[in-house]
Every structure is written in C-alpha cells, then in structure tokens.
Amino acid sequence: MKIIDTANHIAALAAKMAKPSVVAAYPITPQTTIVERLAKYVENGELNAEYIRVESEHSAMAACIGAAATGVRTFTATSSHGLLLMHEMVHWAALSRLPIVMVNVNRAIGPGWNIWSDSNDSMGQRDTGWIQIYASSNQEVYDSIIQAYKIAENEDVMLPTMICYDGFILSHTSMPVYIPEQSKVDKFLPEFKSLWSLDVDKPITHGNIISPADYMDVRYSMNQAMKNAKKVIIDVGEEWGRKFGRSYNLIEEYKCDDADYVIVSTAAIASESKFAIDKLREKGKKAGLAKLRVFRPFPKEMLRYDKMIVIDRAVSLGLGGIVYNELKGNGDVYGFIAGLGGKDVNYRDIMRIYELAEKGKDGWYGIEVK
Amino acid sequence: MVAIKKFPEEEYILKGTAACPGCPITIALRTALKALGKKTILIVPASCSAVVQSLVPKTSFGVPTLNIAFAASASAASGVAAALKMLGKEDVTPVVWAGDGGTYDIGIQALSGAFERGENFIYVCYNNQMYSNTGIQRSGATPYGAWTTTTWTGKKEIQKELGEIVMAHHIPYIATASIAYIDDLYDKMKKAKEINGPRYIEILAPCPPGWRFDMSKTVEIARLAVQTGAWVLYEAINGEVKLTSYSKMLLKRKERRPIEDYLKLQGRFRNLTEEDINKIKKNIDEKWKRYMEIYKEKEEKQ
Known part of the structure; x- marks a missing residue:
C-alpha cells in the first residue's frame, strides 16, 4: 500500500x-x-x-x-x-x-x-x-x-x-x-x-x-x-x-566510481546532495555522493576516496564537523559545517561547497567560507 | 498480626551480604521479602542496597533484582509493571527498594509521576536520613540539628514530610514502619502486596556509622525513635490514617518517652543546644497534635 x-x-x-x-x-x-x-x-x-x-x-x-x-x-x-x-x-x-x-x-x-x-x-x-x-x-x-x-x-x-x-x-x-x-x-x-x-x-x-x-x-x-x-x-x-524491493547498507554510493570529489553527508543533506550531484554533473564536474546511513557502527573502511567533501550538520567545537573528524586520514578530506540550527542548505549551497573544496578551501560555510 | 516466630522460613537474603555490621537494611529487606515471597522483582537505585548485594558475579539477593540509575527507580518499576501486565504475570510484584536520597531528593520526580499515573508497584524507602552510601551527607530526610559531612555544625532545616507529599497523590496504600517492630513491618508488606496500584512504605533505618552509635544498638535506637514519638508508625488505606503498633498505644495508653533518650545515644546530635532540642521537641509535638486530632475525630464519630 x-x-x-x-x-x-x-x-x-x-x-x-x-x-x-x-x-x-x-x-x-x-x-x-x-x-x-x-x-x-x-x-x-x-x-x-x-x-x-x-x-x-x-x-x-x-x-x-x-x-x-x-x-x-x-x-x-x-x-x-x-x-x-x-x-x-x-x-x-x-x-x-x-x-x-x-x-x-x-x-x-x-x-x-x-x-x-x-x-x-x-x-x-x-x-x-x-x-x-x-x-x-x-x-x-x-x-x-x-x-x-x-x-x-x-x-x-x-x-x-x-x-x-x-x-x-x-x-x-x-x-x-x-x-x-x-x-x-x-x-x-x-x-x-x-x-x-x-x-x-x-x-x-x-x-x-x-x-x-x-x-x-x-x-x-x-x-x-x-x-x-x-x-x-x-x-x-x-x-x-x-x-x-529496497536494499540497505551502511552507506549508499551515488556516482562515486569516476568521481573527482565524493561528498559525504547524512540525513536530509544527503538527499539534497544527490540532487546537487546531478546538477554538478550537468556542469561537467565529476561529483559523487557517499550517503552515510549508519553513523554507529562507523563504516570508516567503506569511506575511502582520494578526495572527500564532508558536510556536517553537527560540530565538535574548535575541531570541525563530527563526521569530518571521523574521516580524517581516509584521504584528502575537506570539512564543511553547514545548516546548524536548521539554517537552510539547498543544492546551490552544496554546489558552492563543491567549488570551494576544488579551490582547497573548507570550514564554516557561510561564515568562514562563502 | 503474624507472630515473628511464625514468619515463613524461606530466606531471600542469602548469607554473605556486603552490609556493615549492625546495618538495618538487611533486617528490613529480610523481613519484607519474607512477607512478599518469591514472586517479587526488586528495583534498586544507587544506594547502600546496591553495595549490600555484593560483587558481580555473586549476589546475596534471592529474587530477581534490577539495579538502576539514582533518579530512575519509580520509572523503571513502571516499565517492569507494564511488561508484567503484558506478559500476564500480574501475580509478580515489582518492588522499588530505595534509600531516602533516592526517594526524597533525586528520585522524587519519577516517584511523583508514577504515583500520579497509578502504576502498579510497591515503593519502599528505607530511610536512614542521609546519603549513607557516599559517606554521610545531608538529604531532605536528615532531621534538624544532625551532623553530617555536609552539615558539620548540624543541619539548619527541618526534614520534609514525604509521607504527606505522597498522601497528596491519592494512592491506595501508604505506611511507615520500623526495623524494631518487624511484626508490624511484615503485616504492612503483606497488606500492600494484596492491593493494586501504587503503594508506598517508608521504613526508618538507623545507620550505626552515619548516626554515630554502636553497631549493637541498631534495633534499640529504632525502638527509641518510635517510643519517643520521633518516628510514627501509621498506615493510610485510601487516605484514612491510622496509627499502628506502639505508636497507636501512644495515643492513649502510653506516654511518649523524652526525646533526649533518643538523641543522647547518637553522636550526630552531640552538639545540640537546648534551643535545638526545643525546636526538635516542638516539631514532634506539632506532629502528634495532628495525630491526636485525627484520633479524637474518629473516637467521636464512633
């Protein structure tokens, strides 16, 4: 039904x-x-x-x-x-x-x-x-x-x-x-x-x-x-x-195989990221998404990509995003903090975050990097 | 009332508890479990009773026991009672076994919530009038003037009347008891077991190291608390208060012993001034005045 x-x-x-x-x-x-x-x-x-x-x-x-x-x-x-x-x-x-x-x-x-x-x-x-x-x-x-x-x-x-x-x-x-x-x-x-x-x-x-x-x-x-x-x-x-008819894993990959950068995000930001990936691909960017479904146990071994962009809606103050910190050492990881307290994160923001990461930047999105 | 020598022979407190010598908890719990029997589940928050059980993987408690966080006993018991109902095991009685810190102070929210909801379990507070497990700190049940390790010059406030707070929840059974009158305690546990809904029993439990008296005098001190009127034995069935056992005799047949008899045996009251003693006396007299009024009203009705 x-x-x-x-x-x-x-x-x-x-x-x-x-x-x-x-x-x-x-x-x-x-x-x-x-x-x-x-x-x-x-x-x-x-x-x-x-x-x-x-x-x-x-x-x-x-x-x-x-x-x-x-x-x-x-x-x-x-x-x-x-x-x-x-x-x-x-x-x-x-x-x-x-x-x-x-x-x-x-x-x-x-x-x-x-x-x-x-x-x-x-x-x-x-x-x-x-x-x-x-x-x-x-x-x-x-x-x-x-x-x-x-x-x-x-x-x-x-x-x-x-x-x-x-x-x-x-x-x-x-x-x-x-x-x-x-x-x-x-x-x-x-x-x-x-x-x-x-x-x-x-x-x-x-x-x-x-x-x-x-x-x-x-x-x-x-x-x-x-x-x-x-x-x-x-x-x-x-x-x-x-x-x-719907299978589940610890993570869900979307267009990761040939991706230059893989966005890692969770929950609603992950579904918005999926849309952003398509838009980035339309612009000729090889973007991929690894949606983190299970945070504990943490599937660190599954999230190994050369370049990762982690978007966190949670922060370990002074140290960066929480998922970002979990993934440090798994490749080049760019950490963005976005959407705290319900601040809107739409596909345009995610596309912008992707471009910032391409330029080697990361941090608090909308405050430190715009 | 069942004579002590006719209590069931079954023991649910096994040998080898980790209680201090002269500890009132084992006297109280041994008696309570004889009355409640095998079909009992204990819920124990942080307290001396958590220690008395002894060390994992051993236990000195012969009925299933759930240790739970300090503020959580009445809510955990609500969950146990709900599960028992769903399993069709309503002949099993969940019993919270908590100290006064876990009852008067940190656990009062969960207790009030559970009583207001009408949860089906017995809540027992063994009241030693302080945080004994952490080493004798004042609680909401510590009496005026008592030395503790957080009231070095004596507590400046009068203890709260938890029984009256519980009474305001309209629960079907409330009683107080004493480890010096275990036939009365046994009788009240038996009665409580047969009633549905929230039931509250508070047992005065004099603690030798906490109250500063010799470990051989636990029962004597408990008896003096009742005989001086400092601790009153009563029960309230559907809100109707009746004094029981020795306290009932104090209404008519016997005089209360002077409070000094009780206070002078306890090191915690060593530094009381005459003024302090008068304040304690006044508090006890006021309490008894209320009981006398209730008693006289009943006499007149009959």
Missing part, C-alpha cells in the same frame, strides 16, 4: 507494525506527533501495548529499560533536550544490552530555543553504545525502524538502536511511502528475544557492583557487538531488499 504522510506519522506507523508491548514517551517538539499518534493507536486498540505517559525523558528511557529487562519489546521517541535529559539512561540501556528502539528527531540544542534541525543532539550520544541510523526520506524512516528491531535483537548484537532524521525537513513533511502488509512485517520480524530477563523462577541480579577487570570485559563485549552489528545491518538490509 502506498500512502502519503509525514515522517513522524510514518515512524508511529512503523513502530505500531513492529508490535512493541510497552511504549514510554514524553512529548517534545518536533517529535510530538509520533507520541500523539501512538497514544491513539493504543487507545483505539490498533496496538496492543501498555503506553506509559511518563513525566520526563529520563523516565521514558528508564521505563523502557524496566520493560525490556522484564522481557518485552519497547519503543520510545524524543528530540534534542529530551535526548540530553535521557543521556544517563541512554548509556544504561546499552550497558544493559537491551535491544530498545528509539526515534530521535534531530533538533538544535538551546539556548536560545531553536526547534529546527541539527544533528548535535544524537551525534553527541555517539559513544553510548547505541547503533545510529540516519534516514534521508520518509520511506527510509519506515524501513529503518522495522529493520532496527531485527538488528538490535540479533543475538550477535543486542544493542539498542536509534533512528534519526531531521526535524521538520522530514518530521513534518509528507512524502509517499510504501507500507507492506502486516503479515509480511510479522514474517520479517521474529518474536522478541533478549539476552536476559527478570524471571522469578530464575532469579538473577543485574547491574550490581563490578570489579574493574569484569567491567572492562563488559565494555569489550559491547565493542565486539558493535563490530558484529556491521554485518548484521548489511544482512538485514539485503533481506529487506529481497522481501520489499
């Missing part, structure tokens, strides 16, 4: 079709319409779940942790300050190896208050042990949420997974999306599995005091799980392709 709707409503629909037993969420702009829609699904009986209308995002993630630890599938969604308030529990979920799935609608961090797109909220969570997938279209939002459960619940992974997309640019923009039948989703997504659970017949204590040596072992096992996730994400993306 093909429908036209906003990314937030598509996200709610995808979450519903993954059949979580417990949803715990707190409203925040621009995520709000996800949690409103899910509340409706639960109240009208379309989704058989307990919906916990928590009093904060810290509690939203804590409730998901409690529910997942008791042995059920969970879902939550947030943005920006919500994710930051949740940060302690974001770590806790990963260290507990609970396959929680969360949507983060990317939004700038205050002050001043800014509700527009910016990736610093989720990219600031990069070392928490969550898998992070960035979606560039509403179709990718749908597909990635269903896949996220299968990835997170894989026994070689067992790490929570975050689906991220731009506030408003996607969250409140309607696009056509193919929605598969529920029975096909059920077939794709097996029953919930977890590494451990709170069971009165097999009592365990989870998370008590741990020695330094054992703690380091725990961290190492997470490290290996994150590495395992690369293959699992590719396998799940291929399986999705076989079943639903």
